[in-house]
Amino acid sequence: MTSELEVRLLRGMLRIRVIEETLxxxxxxxxxxTPTHFSIxxxxxxxxxxxxxxxxxxxxxxxRCHAHYLAKGGSLxxxxxxxxGKEIGCAKGLGGSVHLNDPRAGIIASSAILGQTMAVAVGSxxxxxxxxxxxxxxxxxxxxxxxxxxxxxxxxxxxxxKLPVLFICENNLYSTHTSLEVRQPAGVQIFERVxxxxxxxxxxxxxxxxGVYSAAREAVEWCRNGRGPFFLECMTYRWREHVGPLWDxxxxxxSKAEVDEWIGRCPIKRASEHLLERGLCTVDELQKWRDxxxxxxxxxxxxxxxxxxxxxxxxxxxxx
Amino acid sequence: MRRLKYWQAISEATxxxxxxDPNVFIAGIGVDDFKGIFGTTREAFLKxxxxxxxxxxxxxxxxxxxxxxxxxxxxxxxxxxxxxxFMFLALDQLINLAAKWRYMYATERGVPIVCRGIVGRGWxxxxxxxxxxxxxxxxxxxxxxxxxxxxxxxxxxxxxxxTGTTPVILLENRALYExxxxxxxxxxxxxxxxxxxxxxxxxxxIVGASLMAYEALRAAEVLASEHGIDAEVIxxxxxxxLDEELILGSxxxxxxxxxxxxxxxxxxxxxxxxxxxxxxxxEYLKAPVRRVTPPDCPAPVSRPLEExxxxxxxxxxxxxxxxxxxxxxxxRQLSDIQKDFTGPY
Numbered sequence: 001m002t003s004e005l006e007v008r009l010l011r012g013m014l015r016i017r018v019i020e021e022t023l024x025x026x027x028x029x030x031x032x033x034t035p036t037h038f039s040i041x042x043x044x045x046x047x048x049x050x051x052x053x054x055x056x057x058x059x060x061x062x063x064r065c066h067a068h069y070l071a072k073g074g075s076l077x078x079x080x081x082x083x084x085g086k087e088i089g090c091a092k093g094l095g096g097s098v099h100l101n102d103p104r105a106g107i108i109a110s111s112a113i114l115g116q117t118m119a120v121a122v123g124s125x126x127x128x129x130x131x132x133x134x135x136x137x138x139x140x141x142x143x144x145x146x147x148x149x150x151x152x153x154x155x156x157x158x159x160x161x162k163l164p165v166l167f168i169c170e171n172n173l174y175s176t177h178t179s180l181e182v183r184q185p186a187g188v189q190i191f192e193r194v195x196x197x198x199x200x201x202x203x204x205x206x207x208x209x210x211g212v213y214s215a216a217r218e219a220v221e222w223c224r225n226g227r228g229p230f231f232l233e234c235m236t237y238r239w240r241e242h243v244g245p246l247w248d249x250x251x252x253x254x255s256k257a258e259v260d261e262w263i264g265r266c267p268i269k270r271a272s273e274h275l276l277e278r279g280l281c282t283v284d285e286l287q288k289w290r291d292x293x294x295x296x297x298x299x300x301x302x303x304x305x306x307x308x309x310x311x312x313x314x315x316x317x318x319x320x
Numbered sequence: 321m322r323r324l325k326y327w328q329a330i331s332e333a334t335x336x337x338x339x340x341d342p343n344v345f346i347a348g349i350g351v352d353d354f355k356g357i358f359g360t361t362r363e364a365f366l367k368x369x370x371x372x373x374x375x376x377x378x379x380x381x382x383x384x385x386x387x388x389x390x391x392x393x394x395x396x397x398x399x400x401x402x403x404x405x406f407m408f409l410a411l412d413q414l415i416n417l418a419a420k421w422r423y424m425y426a427t428e429r430g431v432p433i434v435c436r437g438i439v440g441r442g443w444x445x446x447x448x449x450x451x452x453x454x455x456x457x458x459x460x461x462x463x464x465x466x467x468x469x470x471x472x473x474x475x476x477x478x479x480x481x482x483t484g485t486t487p488v489i490l491l492e493n494r495a496l497y498e499x500x501x502x503x504x505x506x507x508x509x510x511x512x513x514x515x516x517x518x519x520x521x522x523x524x525x526i527v528g529a530s531l532m533a534y535e536a537l538r539a540a541e542v543l544a545s546e547h548g549i550d551a552e553v554i555x556x557x558x559x560x561x562l563d564e565e566l567i568l569g570s571x572x573x574x575x576x577x578x579x580x581x582x583x584x585x586x587x588x589x590x591x592x593x594x595x596x597x598x599x600x601x602x603e604y605l606k607a608p609v610r611r612v613t614p615p616d617c618p619a620p621v622s623r624p625l626e627e628x629x630x631x632x633x634x635x636x637x638x639x640x641x642x643x644x645x646x647x648x649x650x651x652r653q654l655s656d657i658q659k660d661f662t663g664p665y
Binding site for chain 1: 345371376377379381382383384385386387388389390391392393394395397412413416417421423424425426427
């Protein structure tokens with residue numbers, strides 16, 4: 001891995017972190033009126049995987065979609081505009097935080113129903129295969145989706161047809177406030193379970209962006225070479241509440257010690273230390289990158305705030 | 321014009337659309353087998369083979385999503401469900417995603433998938449193989465629901481669906497499959513939202529879609545020949561969008577309305593048409609609107625129960641006589657559309 005690439009991975013995560021922390025702080029103003037699932041703490045799978053893709057590969061996401069959208073190159077003003085419900089939003093204020101899309105960047109759809117876009121990504125991958133195209137499709141989802149029927153239906157079909165689809169399971173140990181051990185049998189992990197559908201499953205440290213990137217590169221190559229789907233489980237952790245900008249370690253379903261332990265494994269801190277130790281960046285540069293991201297998001301929030309809402313007539317715009 | 325059976329018209333529309341647009345493909349359980357979904361996909365399979373006609377695993381919900389994902393990157397999937405009851409398994413993808421795609425992602429190009437669902441009837445198919453899902457799908461903005469009653473409409477509406485921009489649910493009543501009629505040779509699209517006057521009349525309007533348009537016409541013939549009642553029969557052709565103008569125009573003329581449906585009265589298509597008539601045509605009405613539907617219970621299997629369950633032409637005749645305050649009695653025996661059918665499906 002080149003040092004430029006390592007810097008790019010770190011900067012990608014840093015930008016997303018600063019954007020989301022700024023948005024989380026601005027949420028208190030009650031101007032963004034859309035249920036928002038922050039990716040803070042989970043930036044590494046998004047950045048590691050999307051950096052391993054070609055621009056015309058497509059991605060799909062779920063409700064926690066901000067990091068994926070930004071990592072794949074989605075328009076920031078489109079995302080922030082959408083959170084503010086404005087006409088300049090990527091879905092013109094009709095979709096909200098959980099329905100981000102930017103087709104020009106290959107972000108086809110995000111959806112709020114668990115596991116829904118697993119199948120949709122499989123369909124796009126199938127279309128690519130029919131056309132003899134080298135493109136691949138990626139779907140991001142959580143550990144909760146692994147309990148849904150569609151998880152199994154999608155894996156079965158993708159494996160059966162040997163489709164170029166990359167399944168990225170971000171296992172953050174909780175589905176809303178319910179922990180993994182209450183939801184799935186002990187003794188077999190998600191990535192192991194998928195092997196029964198005859199596709200390769202691998203687990204990586206989802207807070208190690210370099211490790212995620214390397215695994216994703218291997219998986220992307222596997223898919224692009226016509227060997228079928230690949231399943232990557234990234235072990236990570238959500239810092240903030242399930243939906244909304246706040247911290248929730250005092251609400252009883254998880255402990256502060258657990259949250260702190262994961263904060264100690266912060267993917268950005270780890271990547272920064274790695275680069276600093278090897279002299280690939282300086283503390284000043286880190287600060288500069290943070291400042292640049294802050295300026296970008298502050299400016300974008302100002303644009304979104306002052307831009308017009310869609311007219312009520314817009315509500316009936318689409319063909320019904 | 322040459323005559324085709326209903327299933328032949330579906331087959332012809334499919335083949336012609338596949339010839340015109342290389343992005344159209346067929347997928348469904350058994351679409352490539354020797355039966356070819358009652359013949360409707362057989363010719364397409366023989367012509368285009370396994371690269372465009374795909375047998376698939378049993379995964380209704382994922383497959384609806386797979387079709388959406390293929391459509392999102394340029395394909396036009398035609399998904400076939402040999403029984404529409406199985407489409408309940410696909411409701412998440414169809415309603416939470418396909419129906420809302422263009423709207424909630426604000427994209428010009430939606431996901432133009434077409435799902436054919438076949439409605440079973442009779443021969444003891446029972447509670448879970450003889451329902452009609454038109455109202456279920458038509459409830460949600462973003463989906464179009466077509467219910468062809470004739471071979472020509474089966475062809476024209478399918479052509480429309482396979483060339484349009486909105487996801488379409490096309491429901492075909494199995495009882496109509498052997499029905500023969502004039503069908504244009506060219507793939508001429510019949511626009512959605514435009515119904516047809518099946519029979520012109522002055523005294524009472526009967527609205528029925530799919531099989532019920534056929535049964536309403538038979539009922540109208542009995543009403544004319546035996547009771548001197550001149551009924552107008554309206555087939556909306558698509559449930560959504562609904563040709564309200566045609567229905568209201570007819571009610572304005574006759575002042576009386578009976579709506580017939582293959583599905584239940586509560587919250588159904590018949591309820592919707594009645595609501596349109598009362599909301600927008602109250603001043604035309606000379607009598608209360610009546611609904612002819614199956615009774616409010618699941619479909620039974622036992623033969624006499626089943627015969628009592630499905631409304632037929634004479635059920636419509638009886639209701640019309642009642643609305644007309646006629647002293648006439650509906651005594652005529654008409655044969656069932658599927659009288660020669662021996663199953664199994």
